[in-house]
Amino acid sequence: MSRRGPLVVLALLLIVLAVASAVVVPWSPLPGADLQPDAERDFTAAQIAREVAFHDALRPTSYASLVLGLVVASALGLTRLGARLVQAVARPLGGGWVWQVVLGTLAVTVVVRLVPLPLRARSETVLREYGLSTQTWGSWSLDVVRGVLVDAGLSALALVALVGIARVARRTWWAWGAGATAALVVAGSFAYPLVVEPVFNDFRSLPPGPLRTEVLDLAERDGVPVDDVLVADASRRTTSLNAYVSGFGSSRRVVLYDTLVEQATPEEVALIVAHELGHADEDDVLVGTLLGALGVAAAVVALAVLLSWAPVRRRRGADGMHDARVVPLVLALVAVGTVLVGPASNLVSRRIEARADVHSLDLTRDPQVFADSQKRLALSNLSDLEPHPLAYALFATHPTTTQRLAMVREWERLRDDR
Numbered sequence: 001m002s003r004r005g006p007l008v009v010l011a012l013l014l015i016v017l018a019v020a021s022a023v024v025v026p027w028s029p030l031p032g033a034d035l036q037p038d039a040e041r042d043f044t045a046a047q048i049a050r051e052v053a054f055h056d057a058l059r060p061t062s063y064a065s066l067v068l069g070l071v072v073a074s075a076l077g078l079t080r081l082g083a084r085l086v087q088a089v090a091r092p093l094g095g096g097w098v099w100q101v102v103l104g105t106l107a108v109t110v111v112v113r114l115v116p117l118p119l120r121a122r123s124e125t126v127l128r129e130y131g132l133s134t135q136t137w138g139s140w141s142l143d144v145v146r147g148v149l150v151d152a153g154l155s156a157l158a159l160v161a162l163v164g165i166a167r168v169a170r171r172t173w174w175a176w177g178a179g180a181t182a183a184l185v186v187a188g189s190f191a192y193p194l195v196v197e198p199v200f201n202d203f204r205s206l207p208p209g210p211l212r213t214e215v216l217d218l219a220e221r222d223g224v225p226v227d228d229v230l231v232a233d234a235s236r237r238t239t240s241l242n243a244y245v246s247g248f249g250s251s252r253r254v255v256l257y258d259t260l261v262e263q264a265t266p267e268e269v270a271l272i273v274a275h276e277l278g279h280a281d282e283d284d285v286l287v288g289t290l291l292g293a294l295g296v297a298a299a300v301v302a303l304a305v306l307l308s309w310a311p312v313r314r315r316r317g318a319d320g321m322h323d324a325r326v327v328p329l330v331l332a333l334v335a336v337g338t339v340l341v342g343p344a345s346n347l348v349s350r351r352i353e354a355r356a357d358v359h360s361l362d363l364t365r366d367p368q369v370f371a372d373s374q375k376r377l378a379l380s381n382l383s384d385l386e387p388h389p390l391a392y393a394l395f396a397t398h399p400t401t402t403q404r405l406a407m408v409r410e411w412e413r414l415r416d417d418r
Protein backbone atom coordinates (compact mmCIF):
# COMPACT_ATOMS: atom_id res chain seq x y z
CA MET A 1 0.00 0.00 0.00
CA SER A 2 1.28 3.45 -0.89
CA ARG A 3 1.78 5.80 2.02
CA ARG A 4 1.45 9.04 0.13
CA GLY A 5 -2.38 8.99 -0.10
CA PRO A 6 -2.94 8.44 3.64
CA LEU A 7 -0.23 10.99 4.54
CA VAL A 8 -1.81 13.71 2.39
CA VAL A 9 -5.31 12.98 3.74
CA LEU A 10 -3.98 12.88 7.32
CA ALA A 11 -2.36 16.29 6.89
CA LEU A 12 -5.61 17.68 5.44
CA LEU A 13 -7.71 16.22 8.28
CA LEU A 14 -5.36 17.66 10.90
CA ILE A 15 -5.54 21.10 9.25
CA VAL A 16 -9.37 20.92 9.16
CA LEU A 17 -9.37 19.83 12.83
CA ALA A 18 -7.07 22.69 13.82
CA VAL A 19 -9.11 25.29 11.89
CA ALA A 20 -12.43 23.91 13.23
CA SER A 21 -11.06 24.00 16.80
CA ALA A 22 -9.78 27.54 16.35
CA VAL A 23 -13.22 28.64 15.13
CA VAL A 24 -15.70 26.75 17.35
CA VAL A 25 -13.85 26.57 20.68
CA PRO A 26 -14.53 29.57 22.94
CA TRP A 27 -10.87 30.39 23.61
CA SER A 28 -11.76 33.39 25.76
CA PRO A 29 -15.04 32.50 27.48
CA LEU A 30 -15.17 35.77 29.47
CA PRO A 31 -13.57 38.48 27.32
CA GLY A 32 -11.59 41.02 29.33
CA ALA A 33 -11.21 38.73 32.32
CA ASP A 34 -7.94 38.64 34.23
CA LEU A 35 -8.13 35.48 36.33
CA GLN A 36 -6.15 35.34 39.57
CA PRO A 37 -6.84 31.89 41.05
CA ASP A 38 -6.06 31.70 44.77
CA ALA A 39 -7.28 28.72 46.80
CA GLU A 40 -6.31 30.28 50.13
CA ARG A 41 -8.67 33.16 49.56
CA ASP A 42 -11.75 30.90 49.71
CA PHE A 43 -10.69 27.81 51.65
CA THR A 44 -9.22 27.29 55.10
CA ALA A 45 -5.87 25.63 55.59
CA ALA A 46 -7.66 22.58 57.05
CA GLN A 47 -9.97 22.28 54.03
CA ILE A 48 -7.03 22.49 51.64
CA ALA A 49 -5.04 19.97 53.70
CA ARG A 50 -7.90 17.43 53.59
CA GLU A 51 -8.25 17.74 49.82
CA VAL A 52 -4.46 17.51 49.33
CA ALA A 53 -4.27 14.40 51.55
CA PHE A 54 -7.09 12.80 49.56
CA HIS A 55 -5.38 13.43 46.22
CA ASP A 56 -2.00 12.36 47.58
CA ALA A 57 -3.64 9.05 48.49
CA LEU A 58 -5.45 8.72 45.17
CA ARG A 59 -2.95 10.00 42.57
CA PRO A 60 -0.25 7.31 42.81
CA THR A 61 -2.76 4.56 42.06
CA SER A 62 -4.39 6.64 39.27
CA TYR A 63 -1.04 7.14 37.54
CA ALA A 64 0.07 3.56 38.17
CA SER A 65 -3.15 2.10 36.78
CA LEU A 66 -2.93 4.37 33.71
CA VAL A 67 0.68 3.30 33.06
CA LEU A 68 0.01 -0.37 33.77
CA GLY A 69 -2.97 -0.36 31.38
CA LEU A 70 -0.73 1.12 28.64
CA VAL A 71 2.06 -1.37 29.35
CA VAL A 72 -0.30 -4.36 29.14
CA ALA A 73 -2.01 -3.03 25.99
CA SER A 74 1.40 -2.43 24.38
CA ALA A 75 2.70 -5.85 25.44
CA LEU A 76 -0.25 -7.48 23.67
CA GLY A 77 -0.21 -5.13 20.68
CA LEU A 78 3.50 -4.86 19.92
CA THR A 79 4.45 -8.52 20.37
CA ARG A 80 2.92 -11.64 18.86
CA LEU A 81 1.21 -12.46 22.16
CA GLY A 82 -1.92 -10.52 21.23
CA ALA A 83 -2.18 -12.10 17.79
CA ARG A 84 -1.96 -15.56 19.40
CA LEU A 85 -4.63 -14.62 21.93
CA VAL A 86 -6.98 -13.53 19.13
CA GLN A 87 -6.57 -16.84 17.33
CA ALA A 88 -6.86 -18.91 20.51
CA VAL A 89 -10.14 -17.37 21.73
CA ALA A 90 -11.83 -17.70 18.32
CA ARG A 91 -10.69 -21.28 17.62
CA PRO A 92 -13.56 -23.05 19.48
CA LEU A 93 -16.03 -21.13 17.30
CA GLY A 94 -14.36 -22.07 14.02
CA GLY A 95 -11.90 -19.14 13.97
CA GLY A 96 -13.69 -17.00 11.35
CA TRP A 97 -12.51 -13.37 11.12
CA VAL A 98 -15.64 -11.89 12.74
CA TRP A 99 -15.23 -14.14 15.78
CA GLN A 100 -11.54 -13.31 15.90
CA VAL A 101 -12.31 -9.59 15.94
CA VAL A 102 -15.19 -9.77 18.42
CA LEU A 103 -13.72 -12.30 20.88
CA GLY A 104 -10.19 -10.94 20.38
CA THR A 105 -11.39 -7.43 21.29
CA LEU A 106 -13.18 -8.82 24.33
CA ALA A 107 -10.16 -10.86 25.43
CA VAL A 108 -7.71 -7.96 25.03
CA THR A 109 -10.08 -5.56 26.83
CA VAL A 110 -10.54 -8.02 29.70
CA VAL A 111 -6.76 -8.53 30.13
CA VAL A 112 -6.00 -4.79 29.86
CA ARG A 113 -8.66 -4.00 32.47
CA LEU A 114 -8.02 -6.95 34.80
CA VAL A 115 -4.29 -6.43 35.35
CA PRO A 116 -4.65 -2.90 36.85
CA LEU A 117 -7.81 -3.96 38.76
CA PRO A 118 -6.09 -4.24 42.19
CA LEU A 119 -4.98 -0.61 41.74
CA ARG A 120 -8.50 0.47 40.90
CA ALA A 121 -9.76 -1.41 43.96
CA ARG A 122 -7.21 0.53 46.01
CA SER A 123 -8.59 3.81 44.56
CA GLU A 124 -12.08 2.67 45.52
CA THR A 125 -11.01 2.10 49.14
CA VAL A 126 -9.55 5.64 49.20
CA LEU A 127 -12.90 7.00 47.92
CA ARG A 128 -14.65 5.09 50.70
CA GLU A 129 -12.24 6.27 53.38
CA TYR A 130 -13.13 9.84 52.42
CA GLY A 131 -16.86 9.09 52.25
CA LEU A 132 -17.13 9.72 48.49
CA SER A 133 -18.20 6.23 47.39
CA THR A 134 -21.40 4.51 48.47
CA GLN A 135 -20.70 1.30 46.54
CA THR A 136 -20.35 -2.22 47.88
CA TRP A 137 -17.73 -4.53 46.35
CA GLY A 138 -20.61 -6.35 44.67
CA SER A 139 -21.89 -3.27 42.85
CA TRP A 140 -18.32 -2.12 42.15
CA SER A 141 -17.51 -5.48 40.50
CA LEU A 142 -20.72 -5.33 38.51
CA ASP A 143 -19.64 -1.88 37.25
CA VAL A 144 -16.26 -3.31 36.19
CA VAL A 145 -18.01 -6.07 34.22
CA ARG A 146 -20.47 -3.64 32.65
CA GLY A 147 -17.62 -1.25 31.79
CA VAL A 148 -15.60 -3.99 30.08
CA LEU A 149 -18.62 -5.22 28.11
CA VAL A 150 -19.68 -1.74 26.95
CA ASP A 151 -16.10 -0.81 26.07
CA ALA A 152 -15.37 -4.07 24.27
CA GLY A 153 -18.77 -3.92 22.53
CA LEU A 154 -18.17 -0.42 21.14
CA SER A 155 -14.58 -1.24 20.13
CA ALA A 156 -15.66 -4.52 18.50
CA LEU A 157 -18.32 -2.69 16.50
CA ALA A 158 -15.75 -0.25 15.10
CA LEU A 159 -13.17 -2.99 14.50
CA VAL A 160 -15.59 -5.34 12.71
CA ALA A 161 -16.42 -2.40 10.44
CA LEU A 162 -12.73 -1.57 9.81
CA VAL A 163 -11.51 -5.13 9.27
CA GLY A 164 -14.60 -5.91 7.16
CA ILE A 165 -13.95 -2.87 4.95
CA ALA A 166 -10.25 -3.77 4.66
CA ARG A 167 -11.17 -7.29 3.49
CA VAL A 168 -13.19 -5.80 0.64
CA ALA A 169 -10.93 -2.86 -0.21
CA ARG A 170 -7.33 -3.75 0.67
CA ARG A 171 -5.78 -0.57 -0.69
CA THR A 172 -8.38 2.07 0.11
CA TRP A 173 -9.82 0.71 3.39
CA TRP A 174 -8.42 3.66 5.34
CA ALA A 175 -10.50 6.18 3.38
CA TRP A 176 -13.75 4.20 3.72
CA GLY A 177 -12.83 3.26 7.28
CA ALA A 178 -12.24 6.89 8.27
CA GLY A 179 -15.70 7.80 6.97
CA ALA A 180 -17.37 4.78 8.60
CA THR A 181 -15.81 5.31 12.05
CA ALA A 182 -16.58 9.05 11.95
CA ALA A 183 -20.22 8.13 11.20
CA LEU A 184 -20.13 5.61 14.08
CA VAL A 185 -18.96 8.34 16.47
CA VAL A 186 -21.87 10.58 15.47
CA ALA A 187 -24.40 7.73 15.69
CA GLY A 188 -22.87 6.54 18.98
CA SER A 189 -23.02 9.98 20.59
CA PHE A 190 -26.67 10.30 19.53
CA ALA A 191 -27.57 6.84 20.83
CA TYR A 192 -25.40 6.98 23.99
CA PRO A 193 -28.11 8.36 26.32
CA LEU A 194 -30.60 5.82 24.99
CA VAL A 195 -28.36 2.73 24.87
CA VAL A 196 -25.35 3.07 27.17
CA GLU A 197 -26.42 5.31 30.06
CA PRO A 198 -29.33 3.02 31.08
CA VAL A 199 -26.78 0.18 31.53
CA PHE A 200 -25.27 2.07 34.46
CA ASN A 201 -28.14 4.08 35.94
CA ASP A 202 -31.91 4.26 36.25
CA PHE A 203 -33.53 7.48 35.10
CA ARG A 204 -36.87 8.99 36.07
CA SER A 205 -38.49 12.31 35.23
CA LEU A 206 -38.09 15.06 37.80
CA PRO A 207 -41.52 14.85 39.50
CA PRO A 208 -43.95 17.77 39.15
CA GLY A 209 -43.35 20.40 41.83
CA PRO A 210 -41.67 23.74 42.41
CA LEU A 211 -38.23 22.46 41.34
CA ARG A 212 -39.42 21.05 38.01
CA THR A 213 -41.44 24.20 37.29
CA GLU A 214 -38.42 26.36 38.08
CA VAL A 215 -36.12 24.33 35.86
CA LEU A 216 -38.50 24.38 32.90
CA ASP A 217 -39.14 28.12 33.40
CA LEU A 218 -35.41 28.74 33.37
CA ALA A 219 -35.05 26.79 30.13
CA GLU A 220 -37.89 28.74 28.55
CA ARG A 221 -36.37 32.05 29.67
CA ASP A 222 -33.11 30.89 28.11
CA GLY A 223 -34.82 29.97 24.84
CA VAL A 224 -33.62 26.36 25.05
CA PRO A 225 -36.33 23.80 24.28
CA VAL A 226 -36.31 21.18 27.08
CA ASP A 227 -39.20 18.70 27.22
CA ASP A 228 -38.16 16.82 30.30
CA VAL A 229 -35.60 16.88 33.09
CA LEU A 230 -34.30 13.49 34.21
CA VAL A 231 -32.95 12.38 37.56
CA ALA A 232 -30.30 9.64 37.66
CA ASP A 233 -29.90 7.34 40.67
CA ALA A 234 -26.26 8.39 41.08
CA SER A 235 -26.47 7.90 44.87
CA ARG A 236 -26.10 4.16 44.33
CA ARG A 237 -22.40 4.89 43.64
CA THR A 238 -21.38 8.27 44.86
CA THR A 239 -22.06 11.08 47.27
CA SER A 240 -20.88 13.73 44.79
CA LEU A 241 -23.30 16.27 43.33
CA ASN A 242 -23.50 16.73 39.58
CA ALA A 243 -25.57 17.22 36.44
CA TYR A 244 -24.91 16.83 32.74
CA VAL A 245 -26.30 17.11 29.22
CA SER A 246 -25.92 14.27 26.75
CA GLY A 247 -27.12 13.40 23.28
CA PHE A 248 -28.22 15.91 20.66
CA GLY A 249 -31.31 16.50 18.56
CA SER A 250 -34.11 14.26 19.77
CA SER A 251 -31.84 12.30 22.15
CA ARG A 252 -30.72 15.42 24.03
CA ARG A 253 -31.43 15.37 27.75
CA VAL A 254 -30.66 17.32 30.89
CA VAL A 255 -29.84 14.91 33.72
CA LEU A 256 -29.53 15.79 37.41
CA TYR A 257 -27.94 13.48 39.97
CA ASP A 258 -30.45 12.50 42.66
CA THR A 259 -27.81 13.61 45.18
CA LEU A 260 -28.13 17.12 43.76
CA VAL A 261 -31.93 17.13 43.87
CA GLU A 262 -31.92 15.89 47.46
CA GLN A 263 -29.14 18.00 48.92
CA ALA A 264 -28.86 21.26 46.98
CA THR A 265 -31.00 24.36 47.48
CA PRO A 266 -33.38 25.34 44.64
CA GLU A 267 -31.03 28.27 43.82
CA GLU A 268 -28.07 25.91 43.48
CA VAL A 269 -30.04 23.51 41.27
CA ALA A 270 -31.13 26.47 39.13
CA LEU A 271 -27.52 27.55 38.73
CA ILE A 272 -26.32 24.08 37.76
CA VAL A 273 -29.22 23.68 35.34
CA ALA A 274 -28.33 27.10 33.87
CA HIS A 275 -24.80 25.77 33.25
CA GLU A 276 -26.24 22.69 31.49
CA LEU A 277 -28.57 24.93 29.47
CA GLY A 278 -25.42 26.76 28.37
CA HIS A 279 -24.17 23.49 26.89
CA ALA A 280 -27.54 22.85 25.25
CA ASP A 281 -27.75 26.41 23.92
CA GLU A 282 -24.34 26.22 22.25
CA ASP A 283 -24.88 22.61 21.06
CA ASP A 284 -21.68 21.65 22.86
CA VAL A 285 -22.41 17.91 22.68
CA LEU A 286 -22.92 18.09 18.91
CA VAL A 287 -19.83 20.27 18.40
CA GLY A 288 -17.76 17.94 20.61
CA THR A 289 -19.12 14.96 18.68
CA LEU A 290 -18.18 16.48 15.31
CA LEU A 291 -14.67 17.36 16.52
CA GLY A 292 -14.43 13.80 17.89
CA ALA A 293 -15.58 12.37 14.55
CA LEU A 294 -12.88 14.36 12.71
CA GLY A 295 -10.32 13.20 15.28
CA VAL A 296 -11.34 9.55 14.86
CA ALA A 297 -11.18 9.84 11.07
CA ALA A 298 -7.66 11.27 11.42
CA ALA A 299 -6.78 8.42 13.81
CA VAL A 300 -7.88 5.77 11.28
CA VAL A 301 -5.76 7.37 8.57
CA ALA A 302 -2.83 7.65 11.01
CA LEU A 303 -3.32 3.94 11.72
CA ALA A 304 -2.95 3.18 8.00
CA VAL A 305 0.28 5.21 7.93
CA LEU A 306 1.60 3.37 10.99
CA LEU A 307 0.64 -0.07 9.65
CA SER A 308 2.60 0.63 6.48
CA TRP A 309 5.68 1.57 8.52
CA ALA A 310 8.25 -1.24 8.41
CA PRO A 311 9.15 -1.53 12.15
CA VAL A 312 5.45 -1.87 13.06
CA ARG A 313 4.84 -4.32 10.22
CA ARG A 314 7.60 -6.61 11.44
CA ARG A 315 6.23 -6.74 14.99
CA ARG A 316 2.53 -7.02 14.62
CA GLY A 317 2.08 -10.67 13.73
CA ALA A 318 -0.69 -9.79 11.27
CA ASP A 319 -0.66 -9.22 7.53
CA GLY A 320 -2.57 -5.96 7.55
CA MET A 321 -5.87 -4.38 8.52
CA HIS A 322 -7.77 -7.16 6.73
CA ASP A 323 -6.23 -9.69 9.15
CA ALA A 324 -8.15 -9.95 12.45
CA ARG A 325 -4.88 -10.58 14.32
CA VAL A 326 -4.26 -6.84 13.93
CA VAL A 327 -6.84 -6.16 16.69
CA PRO A 328 -4.42 -6.05 19.69
CA LEU A 329 -2.11 -3.65 17.84
CA VAL A 330 -5.00 -1.32 16.99
CA LEU A 331 -6.26 -1.41 20.59
CA ALA A 332 -2.74 -0.63 21.88
CA LEU A 333 -2.42 2.33 19.49
CA VAL A 334 -5.86 3.56 20.55
CA ALA A 335 -4.88 3.32 24.25
CA VAL A 336 -1.63 5.24 23.73
CA GLY A 337 -3.27 7.72 21.34
CA THR A 338 -6.09 8.44 23.81
CA VAL A 339 -3.60 9.39 26.52
CA LEU A 340 -1.57 11.53 24.11
CA VAL A 341 -4.63 13.37 22.80
CA GLY A 342 -6.10 13.76 26.33
CA PRO A 343 -4.37 17.05 27.21
CA ALA A 344 -5.59 18.72 23.99
CA SER A 345 -9.17 17.49 24.34
CA ASN A 346 -9.21 18.42 28.05
CA LEU A 347 -8.01 21.92 27.14
CA VAL A 348 -10.90 22.29 24.68
CA SER A 349 -13.33 20.83 27.23
CA ARG A 350 -12.23 23.30 29.94
CA ARG A 351 -12.88 26.27 27.64
CA ILE A 352 -16.33 24.94 26.73
CA GLU A 353 -17.09 24.37 30.44
CA ALA A 354 -15.97 27.91 31.27
CA ARG A 355 -18.35 29.26 28.63
CA ALA A 356 -21.21 27.27 30.21
CA ASP A 357 -20.25 28.81 33.59
CA VAL A 358 -20.44 32.30 32.10
CA HIS A 359 -23.79 31.38 30.54
CA SER A 360 -25.14 30.29 33.94
CA LEU A 361 -24.10 33.63 35.46
CA ASP A 362 -25.55 35.65 32.58
CA LEU A 363 -28.83 33.76 33.00
CA THR A 364 -29.19 33.69 36.80
CA ARG A 365 -27.19 36.89 37.52
CA ASP A 366 -26.47 35.43 40.92
CA PRO A 367 -22.69 35.43 41.50
CA GLN A 368 -23.08 34.87 45.25
CA VAL A 369 -24.95 31.58 44.77
CA PHE A 370 -22.40 30.61 42.11
CA ALA A 371 -19.47 31.23 44.46
CA ASP A 372 -21.16 29.58 47.44
CA SER A 373 -22.23 26.50 45.50
CA GLN A 374 -18.79 26.14 43.88
CA LYS A 375 -17.26 26.14 47.36
CA ARG A 376 -19.81 23.68 48.67
CA LEU A 377 -19.40 21.36 45.68
CA ALA A 378 -15.62 21.50 46.03
CA LEU A 379 -15.85 20.54 49.69
CA SER A 380 -18.39 17.75 49.22
CA ASN A 381 -16.67 16.36 46.09
CA LEU A 382 -13.17 16.96 47.55
CA SER A 383 -12.15 18.73 44.33
CA ASP A 384 -8.50 19.23 43.53
CA LEU A 385 -8.11 22.99 44.20
CA GLU A 386 -4.60 23.42 42.81
CA PRO A 387 -3.81 20.27 40.80
CA HIS A 388 -0.30 19.35 39.74
CA PRO A 389 0.20 20.47 36.10
CA LEU A 390 0.45 16.84 34.95
CA ALA A 391 -2.79 15.85 36.69
CA TYR A 392 -4.43 19.02 35.34
CA ALA A 393 -3.38 18.23 31.76
CA LEU A 394 -4.29 14.53 31.93
CA PHE A 395 -7.50 14.53 33.95
CA ALA A 396 -9.06 18.03 34.25
CA THR A 397 -12.05 18.28 31.92
CA HIS A 398 -13.39 21.28 33.88
CA PRO A 399 -11.76 24.46 35.21
CA THR A 400 -10.70 23.99 38.84
CA THR A 401 -12.94 25.40 41.57
CA THR A 402 -10.27 28.01 42.25
CA GLN A 403 -10.34 29.09 38.60
CA ARG A 404 -14.15 29.17 38.66
CA LEU A 405 -14.14 31.37 41.76
CA ALA A 406 -11.62 33.72 40.10
CA MET A 407 -13.90 33.75 37.05
CA VAL A 408 -17.02 34.72 39.03
CA ARG A 409 -15.11 37.65 40.58
CA GLU A 410 -14.17 38.83 37.12
CA TRP A 411 -17.77 38.36 35.97
CA GLU A 412 -18.90 40.63 38.81
CA ARG A 413 -16.28 43.22 37.89
CA LEU A 414 -17.36 43.13 34.23
CA ARG A 415 -21.09 42.60 34.84
CA ASP A 416 -22.21 46.10 33.90
CA ASP A 417 -20.89 45.54 30.40
CA ARG A 418 -22.66 42.19 30.01
Ligand SMILES: [Zn+2]
Residues within 6 Å of the ligand: 275, 276, 279, 353, 356
Ligand atom coordinates in the same frame (compact mmCIF):
# COMPACT_ATOMS: atom_id res chain seq x y z
ZN1 LIG B 1 -20.52 21.42 31.96
